Amino acid sequence: MIVKLVDVKDVFATNAYFYIDEQTKHGFLIDPAAEPETLLNIIRDNNWVIEKMLITHGHFDHLGAVEKLHQTLGIDYFAHQNTKDYLQQGELNLSAFCNRNICLTEAKYFNDEDEIILNANRNVLLKVIHTPGHTPDSVVFYDKNNHIAFVGDTIFKGSIGATEYPGGNPKHLQQSILQKIFALPKETVLYSGHSEPTTVGAEKSRYNI
């Protein structure tokens, strides 16, 4: 698999990730956060086919390029079933507080434990792990075969997600990290929304787990 981190910025710098099957050049774009032209150029330069956009949670700093890519390339975007209000309400996705107005109405939804399969190579798949806490709709996309997890804002290298925004819940965040993310094999690489990559083992060791 190819995992390409693209550090894009609007109000905040956020990591967008291309997750691409080397054989078929098809893949997914996870958290198209900002800078749609940057992302479009990367897709064109590499001759990649992006089958789906996948959203880790409905905060505006992870959504800024979704509409443009949806319109330009016709790619559908997918998020957890709890995310609908976040995608459509600026007070929840926080765009209203930053002079942005993000309202996404054409999302498709997945549930906990769904498998998102690449059409061009059905051996490539990401499992949805629902990890509420930072927001009620936060998820991890987990590639068991390649020991990769895209974790959004649930956990970062050296820190954990904020819970002070609407729908945040510290107890849920703790449960999600301890019972779901820390239950993954320790070599699993964690790709977060805002930090450098880390691993399950490295983060557990910080807490002497």
Ligand SMILES: [Zn+2]
């Ligand atoms: Zn967030």
